[in-house]
Amino acid sequence: MNAITEKTAFLIGEVQSKIPLVHQITNYVTVNDCANITLAVGASPIMADDIAEAADITSISSALVINIGTLNERTVQSMLTAGKKANELGIPVVFDPVGAGASRMRNETAKAILNQVKLAVIRGNLSEISFTAGLKAAARGVDASEADSRRDAAAVAKRAAEQWDCVAAVTGAVDYISDGHRTIAIYNGHKMLSRVTGTGCMCTALTGAFAGACGDYLAAAAAGIAVMGIAGEIAFETAGEKGTGAFRSAIIDAVSLMDKTVFEKRAKIDEI
């Protein structure tokens, strides 16, 4: 087993023993799945998006996840306020710029968050992370599509990481995670994941859970993304033939049963 696999496998137990509280300001489409996958991996979710309590809730949490899937004027303010409070207290912030590139509002919000909040991790598909890195990208919807070429994904992850001095992850058929110095590739996952809404959001939620349990955010992102990919593989094996409803439920099942042994056996993680 290589060093990065060993490090990430170790984090499975860390989350389960530390039970980090993960504050999530996220979208109302996949919020239930995000809460359940956070619980499944052994952490504890708390969703709170009003400006009057966002900073208070962040203050008692171990990590903050910001997801702009169904942003609105009200919650954007809460995201910024919570993000700044997290920075003040040294709490890691994980950002999912859902649909960045698809509307001016999303673009401006993503930029505001990037400029005003110091991030631990940013995770998205190739279009979204390209946008955050100032590269041309054509977003189409919010779910992964064939249009997401992986050609430049590793380079885009590295560039976003350098630009924002954080860990950046471009997820797709192969996932690339970079801190600007090191870049990791994860070969787990299954294409059926793109037929269920929220698998990207859940991936970000898992990353938030690991970031809340470990100060090494490159490893935390790798753990979150690899757990999601492995869960997708297991879910396909156990429920793929039944359809996407059963598959979706089986993803949560797989995460809830994930342990160090399963993870080590299945993880395909390499530094590139």
Place this chain on the structure above:
Amino acid sequence: MNAITEKTAFLIGEVQSKIPLVHQITNYVTVNDCANITLAVGASPIMADDIAEAADITSISSALVINIGTLNERTVQSMLTAGKKANELGIPVVFDPVGAGASRMRNETAKAILNQVKLAVIRGNLSEISFTAGLKAAARGVDASEADSRRDAAAVAKRAAEQWDCVAAVTGAVDYISDGHRTIAIYNGHKMLSRVTGTGCMCTALTGAFAGACGDYLAAAAAGIAVMGIAGEIAFETAGEKGTGAFRSAIIDAVSLMDKTVFEKRAKIDEI
């Protein structure tokens, strides 16, 4: 096989090959199910309800679905703005007047949408469509109930279609869909569908997916409603005895596995 069945069956493949992006401004109760069923049928969902981006998102979409299940003052404005933009660009608008008749706010919102937005399809239960057609209706809750007599359903569909110059669908034990000239009956479905929240909303989401892939909105509505009905039958056969949780998941499964062959074998669609 009759002509309308042939036409609707053809649309299954059309959605899968065109992958229409379906913008949905909908309620937070069933939004996850709507997103997942949209993906299951082969289309791509995008949910966005802020006034600052609603028109932008509609502009890049192939169809717009408006559902007032949990409307609020903020999202009503977004619905109207997105609807007008869709009209401007010739993008079909599918409207689900959830709970119309149950509160003054719902009534006024439904009327505002009907008056300000040119609809491709309106779908609801008998109470809701009766309300939109200016007929007396006593809504009770938002889920289909025994109170929904099918006695006048075909006539109500026809009248709503004539009044708003669109396709109108009244779903129930038998579904009736009219464009004012032709009226279609669909005999698929299962009564267990009324024990799961959101089966009406999902039906509307499916109709949005088909309308995004085909300019014949009578056929699009028939396809969406028949797919939902057939999925309900299959889900009952595979999971009905287990309970409503398993049944709900099996609905998504059935849609995700639906193809032209399954559809043609099961569809019970007739012009009346």
Place this chain on the structure above:
Amino acid sequence: MNAITEKTAFLIGEVQSKIPLVHQITNYVTVNDCANITLAVGASPIMADDIAEAADITSISSALVINIGTLNERTVQSMLTAGKKANELGIPVVFDPVGAGASRMRNETAKAILNQVKLAVIRGNLSEISFTAGLKAAARGVDASEADSRRDAAAVAKRAAEQWDCVAAVTGAVDYISDGHRTIAIYNGHKMLSRVTGTGCMCTALTGAFAGACGDYLAAAAAGIAVMGIAGEIAFETAGEKGTGAFRSAIIDAVSLMDKTVFEKRAKIDEI
């Protein structure tokens, strides 16, 4: 069978025959589960949270459930308005003070509701009900945790009931329900329930359904909480080994199949 078990078992049929409409102003994390479990037990849910219709919807309902899981400034006003309307019309109000103690906003909102709305039932974990009773409590997240000692749970339930002249329920490993005079303990449930989000919210939704069908709110709360606990046991037996995704779905299944016979056979309810 003791008297309280007999009384609560009777309510299973009451809900199924009366089909109470339950207005729920609740959080967007678990709202779909709340709607589905309300349908599963035989009642009818309606979610509506805009101030312009909250009172209208309450007026046509048999019970009102208020849950502050993802409260915001807008919905807090709707909660108060709906609550007062319910009081005016003699409609029971069931309150779930999710996360009370975790932020000043939650604390103030919980107090405002307690002071301005006469409640039929208040249900929460030990931290939350302790807070409402003016006792020291350290909330951590919104899901039940080991930190919730049951040592004082019965006393806390009794004190909250006395203070607010309502039925108060503290749920946990053992559930305690008091009207200030009588206190009931329920020994049903399974620890896996704490690994799924919304099991507390669903418990409150069920209590709302029973309160909408029966004026004896102590029995209604006991029925709601016992049904949830029994469903957790059955779900663990049928799906526990598969993981928390399958378990979650199996909870809804179990409620949808629950009848008087199953309930009487499994219920472990005692007056203490």
